[in-house]
Structure formats: structure tokens, C-alpha cells
Amino acid sequence: MKTELSYQELLKTSPYKPVKAKIVKTNKYTEFEKLFRIELDGKKDLEHVPGQFVQVSLFGVGEAPISVCSSPTEKGYFDLTVRRVGGLTTAMHKLETGSVLGIRGPFGKGFPLDAMRGNDILIVAGGLGIVPLRSLIHYILDQRKDFGDVQILLGCKTPKDMLFGEEVEAWQKRADIKFNCTVDRADPDWKGNVGLITSLIPGASIEPKKTYAVVVGPPIMYKFVIVELLKKEIPGHQIIVSLERKMKCGLGKCGHCQIRGVYVCQSGPVFTYDELRQMEGECHEGECHV
Amino acid sequence: MSKAKPKVAFFEFTDCEGCQLQVANLGADLLELTKAVDIVNFREIMSEEGQEYDVLVVEGSIASKHDEERLKAIAAKAKVIVALGACAATGGVNNLKNLKSLEEQKKIVYGDVDPVKDAVAAKPIDAVVKVDYYVHGCPIHGPEFVKVMQCVLMGKPYKVPTYPVCVECRQNENVCLYDKGQFCLGPITRAGCNSWLPNNGVPCVGCRGLIDNPAANAQKDILEKYGLTVEGILDKFTLYCNAQKERAKYDKEFKS
Amino acid sequence: MKYAIIAKKDMPRWFDSLKRHGKIFGPRKKEHQYVFRPIDEFEEMSLVYIPTILPPKKYYFPQKEALLKFSIDPYKTDKAIKEFEEYILFAVHTCDIAGIQCLDVVFNDNPADPNYLNRKEKTTVIGIECMDYCDSHASCAAVGNHVPRGGYDIMLTDLDGSYAMHINSEKGEKLAVGKSYIREMNATDRARLKKAQDEKLKKFHNEFSKDIKSVERAFDDGFFSPVWQDVGRRCVGCTNCTAVCPTCYCFDIADEMEMNLNDGVRTRTWSYCQMDDFAKVATGEDFRPGRDGRQRHRYYRKFKYPVTKYNKYFCTGCGRCTRTCMAKISLVETVNALLDNKA
Structure with missing residues (x-):
């Protein structure tokens, strides 16, 4: 383009x-x-x-x-x-x-595929965050051998809110990816985890130096998930997020999506945690500085 | 297009019918509108009265039990309800009567007789029925009504501007009335009228209602800088903005 | 011809000769203020004026413009504006010319903006040099815009009975050559021009308490300064400051329909970071909810972000935001407060 x-x-x-x-x-x-x-x-x-x-x-x-x-x-x-x-x-x-x-x-800028290739991938999806991540998951699964270990952690409010049901079931069955999910509130049929997505991270086995964590979810989720990922000692430039902002033109002109001097529609919506920290104070998600 | 045109009916309650007059005065735009809709009830421009309609345009406030029942009955037949003008949308000037108790009001207006035994406090129509579209203003601004009707016909929401009249006033390059030592409600009134009054050198009276998120503290500072009193400002709100919940913010801020 | 001289008495003649090059817009008095308006006769203009309520931006980046024509069924798109018309901006201050230069950078930046570029191609700018401060709100000297720095086709400088003309483009040349009453500058004229400009410079001074590099550093360090809370507390959110700014270019995009509800135009209208739902998304989340953060953003968009991105200050020093603010928030005072805060 x-x-x-x-x-x-x-x-x-x-x-x-x-x-x-x-x-x-x-x-x-x-x-x-x-x-x-x-x-x-x-x-x-x-x-x-x-x-x-x-x-x-x-x-x-x-x-x-x-x-x-x-x-x-x-x-x-x-x-x-x-x-x-x-x-x-x-x-x-x-x-x-x-x-x-x-x-x-x-x-905008998508996920840094070239940098991610050859590394382990930890995907953390909260609520509607699974939507852009589905693109990445499909991409990785289509070129599975190019990546190391792949883990998917998925969280949503209730089992009814789960998107891409059949695909999610297929991911669960695959031997070449680890899959774990949780709901905030269970219903009688739910057999899996109950609790916030942050609770899945401490138990995940991660080799921090060679892991790219890709996190997409509501602003409030970033705050807590990133804390957990940092505890796991994943470097800031290997923690990837995608931000939601108001976008009208997509051309870096109309101004609505700006965080400090950055036009999210051009420089984002994908950022690394290190980049977020640079935008501290203007960026809710960036307030997760610890 | 062979689709049947939606039927639109205008009904009025306690008001001056000035907003319907604004619609009647739309001229060419009204003729254009009738290409897209059938107007079946509109006593300002026609004598027939259709009782079948899809879109109900209601003008006026609700001021009696009878009004309430009648509104519920006519609303039940409509798919979409439009509040036309300040009286219907916020209560408008009819809210003034609520400054006194019902008994006092009647005494002042009618003396010892009581021709409206079922009178209630004046209220906007959304106190009785669910409203889908609001056309604010006293009177309404014609071009905004056309825009709202287009949204109705396309089945999309109409968003009343949340920004103040100043936005339109500056874009129209008016000299700010504050600069001329006049008191204007523009900074805290919802836009959408294309700064109609200031364009004509007249300060905004706030007929479209207060913006959703007013900076009451800053407004107080400004008014004081211009030598106006707190009472004077609150007094200005009386005409159109008394009943709005945003008003409470001013009471709190101004009286502290 | 690079420099020329025209007697003041010949200005109406020259003005009339410009009419066939395009519509002319110039400064006119409106009550106690000024506005750019279409001008028919030279005498209608005020050549000594305080910056107009809106900058001439409204002619090359209008309050509302069509981006695209469309039909819903069958799906069709078409150019909204078939032809852009030639026009002349007459007697533009150097601060407003700086504003034009700022927007040129923005709208040329990839991807370039066709409406803007098409309009700019048809624009002729005839500037006029300010020989003294217009009023006490201007801060043009701090950012170096009190003197001509390009961006115009012709610049007029008042030399009492005549104007010096600096012809700065081919377009400008065409408007000045072949007129018996416009003559090339001689050595005496040059000396007079230099003297006038030297005298003028004595009247201007840095309006901020420190130099512009210090201002830049104050912005580097001042993001969490209490200055912003103070400004935010005083701001009533009327948006006037952003409406009148020659370098504000944020906009909204919306569709407008014809009454057949099938054909319409996609429009762009001015939108301001001071508006309540400027950064609010459909789910209701507001990413810049406070008036303090919004005012800070406005200042940073003048003194920091564009400096990083384009190496350019987007404050032209015109003083409009200060003049128009009902809360009397002064740009110079705010910047000075930020400078003090740092010290």
C-alpha cells in the first residue's frame, strides 16, 4: 500500500x-x-x-x-x-x-513478525483482543515450523462470550501448541479455569530471553498482565501490545488517535512495552510502569 | 424505489407550535422531504388527519395527566419517536411553572377557578415514552431537523453535538460577545444550531440545553472576570436549563 | 526583478490588476476585530490590523470541505471537487505565512493530501510585513516569525509613501512585471528598506522569559508540571484556542446525504483536541479525559511534537489563542510558567 x-x-x-x-x-x-x-x-x-x-x-x-x-x-x-x-x-x-x-x-504497523520468527510465542488474549490475535495465530499455524514453542492464553467474561468456538476447540486439540483459557464467571457447563487471565501467567513455562509475549485486550488488562510478564523477566521490547484509539483518517493527519507525539494509526496500533513507557502519562496502558 | 414511503405524523402538546412552524418554513427542503416520506398528520400545513404512521414527531411538553395518556396512546402506534424542540426534548420554557407548587401556579394563572384539575409538573416527553431522536432548540434549527429526519429514514442514530455553541460561533467568525461585555451561554450550551443567535449579534440563551460535561468552575471564573454575578448567571439558566441534571454541577460549584 | 517599489497611491491600480488572476481575499474590519473576506475594492481592506479572528487557513483548509462523492446503490465514488479556483491572499502577516508553511509540511507528508495540495497550487500569497507589534498578545519574535521568512509570492514592506516589494516566486513576478507604476528598487530604496527593517527590529523582543531552546527543554521536562493542572482548571472547554490557531489541522470525517438518501458526500470538518469526545472511542472509553491533559496536548502540539517530527515550531506567535480565550489563559504566561517551574 x-x-x-x-x-x-x-x-x-x-x-x-x-x-x-x-x-x-x-x-x-x-x-x-x-x-x-x-x-x-x-x-x-x-x-x-x-x-x-x-x-x-x-x-x-x-x-x-x-x-x-x-x-x-x-x-x-x-x-x-x-x-x-x-x-x-x-x-x-x-x-x-x-x-x-x-x-x-x-x-498501521502490525506485529513484528520478522523479529518474532524463530522465538517462542506467548499469546495473551483478553475479551475482544482475540480478534487481531486470530490473524497472528492463523499466520503462525500456517508457518508453524518457523516459530518455537507457541502458547495461547485466552480469557473472557463468560463461556458465552467466547469467540471462534470451533477454531478454539481445534487449537486445544493440537499437539504443537499449548492452550489454556479462563472465564471471569463460569456457567454450569464450564469445566475449565475460572478467574482473571493474569492467573494463567505465573504457571506458564516461559524461557524469557527467547519469548515474545503478544498481549491484546482491554486497557485495564494490560496493566496487570504486563506486571506478570515482567515478573517472568520477559524483556520490554519482547512484550507486544495493540492499542485501541479513535481513528478517523488512518493517514496520520486527523489527530484523534494521537498519544503524545505518536499517531497510533501509523506508528501503531502495535507497540512494544518499551515504546509504551516512552508515552507515559498520555497512555493508560503505559501507566503500567513498575 | 418501489418501497412504501414511511408515514410521518406531527402531534403537539403544551407549546407554541413554533417548532412545527420552523418545519413548515423549510420550503424546498420540506418538499424534498415529502419525496421520501408521507406526512399524514401536520395541522400547520394540512387539514387531513391520518391515524396510521411509522414516525411520530412530538412537539411540546407534558403538563397534565391527560397529556400523559394521550402521548402513550399515540406513541404506541409509532415505530420511531422524535422529540421536536426544547419543550419536548427537555421541557423547555414550560419548566418555569415548576418553580412554584401546582397549587400556587394555578392560583397565579387561573385565580379561584381550576380548569385543569389533572395538571402535573411540566416534563419532557421522554419522562413518559422512550425517545429515539432529539431535535433541540427553541425553536428548532431547520437544517438540523432535516438531518435528523435523514437519520430516521436511514435507521441510523443522530448524535447531538456534545461540544459548545462556541465551536460553531468561532467557525462563523463572529466577534465573541464576551469581548463586547455581553453575557452569552454559548460556552456551556450544546451546539447544533450553527450559532444562530450570535450570528445575529444576540447572546445565546441556552435553549438547546447544557453540554454534557460542563466546566462549571471555569465558567464561574470567567463570569466573575467579566463582572457578572453568580445569581445573574443562575438566573439565566432558569429559562431553559433548570430541569437538566447538568445544572446541579453549577449549583454546587457556584454556591460553594 | 527581485525587489521593486510601488507608491501607495498606486496600490488600488495594482490591486485592480490582480483581480484577473483570481478572487482576492484580504483583511477587513469587523466591529473591533478583523476578518479575511473577499475584497472588491482596495479601500475595503485594513492593511494595518490585528490578526484576524480566523487565520487565512479557512481558504486552503476550510471549516468544512468535501473529500469524496458517493452513491450507495449502485456503489460509486467520484471526485468531490472537479476544479479548484485560483485565488490571492492579500496582506497576510508573516505569522500567518508561517502557519501556511507548517500545514504545507503536514499535508505533504506521506500520504499527501490531495485537497490541500490542489488548493495550495491555486493560492497566491501576498504578505505584508508588520513594522511594530500588532498588540501585546503576539509572541512572533520568540519563534522568529516577526520577519519574513519565505512562503510568499510577494512581500510588502511599508516605506511611508510607498511599499517595498520582495518578489519571491515566478507567480509573484508575473503579478508585478509590466506595470509602469512598479519600478525596480535602486540603491537609495534599498538603504531605506534596510533602515526601516532595522528600526523595526528594535521594537521586537523575545516575548518569553528565556530563549526558544530553553522553551524546548522546558517542554521536554514539563509533561507532569503543575502548570497543566492550573491551565486545565481555568479552561472552560469552549475550544476557541484550537479553532483560531493557524496550525491546528485536526479534523473529523462524516457523510452527508442528499434527500434521495442514496447519493452523498464524505466531508471533513475541523475538529479540536479540546472537544469532549475528541479521543473517545465507540465503547465510551475516553483516552484524554481531562481539560488539563487536553490543554497540555495543545501546547505540546505547538512546541514539542512537531519539533521532533518536522523540526518546526507549530506556534507561529500570532497570539490568537490568547486573544480569544475567555478564561484569559495566555500562551506567553503559560510558557513562562513552565520555564519558571523548571528553574
Whole structure:
């Protein structure tokens, strides 16, 4: 996407112009979360990196930033899982297979795959954090031999809130990854762990020097999870998070996503813990300085 | 498009019907609107009265038991309810009557007779029915009404601005009325009217209601700097902002 | 011709000759303040003026503009603006020209902004040099914007009965050549210009209590300074400071529909970091909830972040934020307080 356009080309095109796309499949996981499989016009590949996001356009309603939740190793389509919270996401939930929408992006910086390759991977997903992480998990599983030990720790409020149910079951069954999950509140059928996701970390076997911990979840979760990871002596530059911010343009201009001097839509949403600390005081997640 | 046009009905309660007049005065925009909807009940512009409708636009406050029952009955037939104007949206000037007890009000207005035995304290319509869309203002600002109706028709929410009138006033390049020593409620009043009064050199009276998150302490400092009294300011709130919960913040801050 | 001279009595003639190059916008009195407005006759303008309520930014980065035309069904997108028109900004202060230079950097930064660049291509800037402070709120000398530093096609400097013209571009050259009443500068004129500018410099001084490098260091260390709490407590959140700033460029994007509810335009409107929901996401989380943090952010966006990113101060010293603030929060006082705090 980062091709340099000449000025003349710029006059003709616009970074604000979305590309036409079509919904080819949907899957409603919960009352609030729905997956959309999307095909760009001409079946072009999005060419994203796990962790990046797109701006979804519904003309007349507007735009909203949504993380891509499929891997770039899956060709011809990409997936978005959308929580119904605002104007655009509510309108999007009404869409079904065959509906047309607009896509801009991908934007931002994804997970540092090159640095992560060859290392152990610890994935910590809280609530909706599993959405961008699904992209990374698919990516790693498609190239499993490129990575060391892979552990997935998954936490959500109740068993009903669990997304990607069948996939999660498949991850559990795989011999080449360790999987553990927990719920804040159990229901009668729940046989697994009950408690916060932080409780899973002390028991995890980690070789800190060669481990990249990738943490995505609500702001409050970072605070506590990062403390646990630091206790395990994982270096700050190997703790990776993804931040949620308001994003309008995706082009490092409109200002809404800024943390101190950093435009999250360009320099993020993925940051290392070391980078977070640099943004101390402007960044809720960064207040986890210990 | 062969889809049947949604039916829209206007009803009024305790008010001056000035907001409906603003709608009637929309001119070309109103004609455009009628391409998208069927107006079945609107006594300012038509004599027929349809009783079947999808969108109910309610103007006026609720001031009696009878009003309450009537509103519930007409609301039951609607899929979407729009509060039109300050009276319906916040209670508007009708809230003034709540400054006195019901008995006192009646005595002042009617003397010894009591023609409205079922009177209640004035209230906005959302005290009785669930409201989907708000068009604030006394009167409403026509272009905002058009925007709200578009949202209604597209089934998307309309977000009332949470920022103050100053935002629009500065963009319109008005000379700030404070600079001219005048007291204006712009800094603490919800925008959306395109700074209608200040554009005409008149201070904002706060008819759209207080912003959600007012800086009461700072406002107090400002007013004092401009030589205004706390009583004077609170007095200004009386007309439109008395009933709003945000008002309590000022009472607390100003009287401390 | 690099430097020229025009007699003041010939200014209306010259002004009339500019009209065929494009629409002209210049400073005009509005009550006790000034605004940029379309100008028909030279006499309508006030060439000595306090910075206008809004900077000329509104012409190259308008309060509201169309980014894209669209139709929902069938899905269609189209250019929102087919043609951009030539226009001339007349009598622009050097502080506001600095503002233009700042936004040029931002909107040229990859990915570049087509609307902005298209408009800028059609813009001619004729500046006017301030020979004294406009009022006590300006802090242009602290950031070096009290003198012309490029960014204009022609700069006018008042030499009593005439104006010196510094012609700084081909565009400017075209507007000045071939006029019998505009002549090339001679040695005497040059001496007069130098004298006038030297005299002027004596009237300006650093408005901050320390030099600009110290200011920068104060911002480096001042993120948690109590100064911000004080400013935040006084701020009423009216957003005026960000509305009038020549280098504020934050915006919002929204769709506007035609009444057929199928065709519409995607618009961009000014948005400010001082607004309540500026950093609030759909789930309700507000990532910059306090007025102290919001004011601090505004100052850091003038004195720190762009310095790191573009090596440029985004405070032009125009003084508008101080002039417009109802709470009388003064930029110079705030910066000085931050400097003191550090000492």
C-alpha cells in the first residue's frame, strides 16, 4: 500500500477513497460479535500484516477502524470480526452475504513478525483482543515450523462470550501448541479455569530471553498482565501490545488517535512495552510502569 | 424505489407550535422531504388527519395527566419517536411553572377557578415514552431537523453535538460577545444550531440545553472576570436549563 | 526583478490588476476585530490590523470541505471537487505565512493530501510585513516569525509613501512585471528598506522569559508540571484556542446525504483536541479525559511534537489563542510558567 504516488497521480486518486468490497460470508458468534468474510473488488489481496487494521466504509453512515482477523496467508479474502457498539458497527451488523461496502487500508504497523520468527510465542488474549490475535495465530499455524514453542492464553467474561468456538476447540486439540483459557464467571457447563487471565501467567513455562509475549485486550488488562510478564523477566521490547484509539483518517493527519507525539494509526496500533513507557502519562496502558 | 414511503405524523402538546412552524418554513427542503416520506398528520400545513404512521414527531411538553395518556396512546402506534424542540426534548420554557407548587401556579394563572384539575409538573416527553431522536432548540434549527429526519429514514442514530455553541460561533467568525461585555451561554450550551443567535449579534440563551460535561468552575471564573454575578448567571439558566441534571454541577460549584 | 517599489497611491491600480488572476481575499474590519473576506475594492481592506479572528487557513483548509462523492446503490465514488479556483491572499502577516508553511509540511507528508495540495497550487500569497507589534498578545519574535521568512509570492514592506516589494516566486513576478507604476528598487530604496527593517527590529523582543531552546527543554521536562493542572482548571472547554490557531489541522470525517438518501458526500470538518469526545472511542472509553491533559496536548502540539517530527515550531506567535480565550489563559504566561517551574 505504501507505493509513492507522483503528484499528478495524487490529483487523480485520493487516499480517502475506499475500495469496493463484498461480503462473501458471515458468522454471528454472539449477540454482539459477528464475523464478515470480505472480498475486495477483483479478488485482490489486502496484503496486510497481522495486527493491522482497515477503515470500513458504509456510505451514508461513515467509517470505522476494524482489525483484520485473518492471516495474509489466506488468499482472496480477509476476515473482520465486529463488535456492535457504535453507529457504523450497528449498521454493519445488519449486512449479510452479498452486501457491498468500502475498504481503505490496511493501515498501521502490525506485529513484528520478522523479529518474532524463530522465538517462542506467548499469546495473551483478553475479551475482544482475540480478534487481531486470530490473524497472528492463523499466520503462525500456517508457518508453524518457523516459530518455537507457541502458547495461547485466552480469557473472557463468560463461556458465552467466547469467540471462534470451533477454531478454539481445534487449537486445544493440537499437539504443537499449548492452550489454556479462563472465564471471569463460569456457567454450569464450564469445566475449565475460572478467574482473571493474569492467573494463567505465573504457571506458564516461559524461557524469557527467547519469548515474545503478544498481549491484546482491554486497557485495564494490560496493566496487570504486563506486571506478570515482567515478573517472568520477559524483556520490554519482547512484550507486544495493540492499542485501541479513535481513528478517523488512518493517514496520520486527523489527530484523534494521537498519544503524545505518536499517531497510533501509523506508528501503531502495535507497540512494544518499551515504546509504551516512552508515552507515559498520555497512555493508560503505559501507566503500567513498575 | 418501489418501497412504501414511511408515514410521518406531527402531534403537539403544551407549546407554541413554533417548532412545527420552523418545519413548515423549510420550503424546498420540506418538499424534498415529502419525496421520501408521507406526512399524514401536520395541522400547520394540512387539514387531513391520518391515524396510521411509522414516525411520530412530538412537539411540546407534558403538563397534565391527560397529556400523559394521550402521548402513550399515540406513541404506541409509532415505530420511531422524535422529540421536536426544547419543550419536548427537555421541557423547555414550560419548566418555569415548576418553580412554584401546582397549587400556587394555578392560583397565579387561573385565580379561584381550576380548569385543569389533572395538571402535573411540566416534563419532557421522554419522562413518559422512550425517545429515539432529539431535535433541540427553541425553536428548532431547520437544517438540523432535516438531518435528523435523514437519520430516521436511514435507521441510523443522530448524535447531538456534545461540544459548545462556541465551536460553531468561532467557525462563523463572529466577534465573541464576551469581548463586547455581553453575557452569552454559548460556552456551556450544546451546539447544533450553527450559532444562530450570535450570528445575529444576540447572546445565546441556552435553549438547546447544557453540554454534557460542563466546566462549571471555569465558567464561574470567567463570569466573575467579566463582572457578572453568580445569581445573574443562575438566573439565566432558569429559562431553559433548570430541569437538566447538568445544572446541579453549577449549583454546587457556584454556591460553594 | 527581485525587489521593486510601488507608491501607495498606486496600490488600488495594482490591486485592480490582480483581480484577473483570481478572487482576492484580504483583511477587513469587523466591529473591533478583523476578518479575511473577499475584497472588491482596495479601500475595503485594513492593511494595518490585528490578526484576524480566523487565520487565512479557512481558504486552503476550510471549516468544512468535501473529500469524496458517493452513491450507495449502485456503489460509486467520484471526485468531490472537479476544479479548484485560483485565488490571492492579500496582506497576510508573516505569522500567518508561517502557519501556511507548517500545514504545507503536514499535508505533504506521506500520504499527501490531495485537497490541500490542489488548493495550495491555486493560492497566491501576498504578505505584508508588520513594522511594530500588532498588540501585546503576539509572541512572533520568540519563534522568529516577526520577519519574513519565505512562503510568499510577494512581500510588502511599508516605506511611508510607498511599499517595498520582495518578489519571491515566478507567480509573484508575473503579478508585478509590466506595470509602469512598479519600478525596480535602486540603491537609495534599498538603504531605506534596510533602515526601516532595522528600526523595526528594535521594537521586537523575545516575548518569553528565556530563549526558544530553553522553551524546548522546558517542554521536554514539563509533561507532569503543575502548570497543566492550573491551565486545565481555568479552561472552560469552549475550544476557541484550537479553532483560531493557524496550525491546528485536526479534523473529523462524516457523510452527508442528499434527500434521495442514496447519493452523498464524505466531508471533513475541523475538529479540536479540546472537544469532549475528541479521543473517545465507540465503547465510551475516553483516552484524554481531562481539560488539563487536553490543554497540555495543545501546547505540546505547538512546541514539542512537531519539533521532533518536522523540526518546526507549530506556534507561529500570532497570539490568537490568547486573544480569544475567555478564561484569559495566555500562551506567553503559560510558557513562562513552565520555564519558571523548571528553574
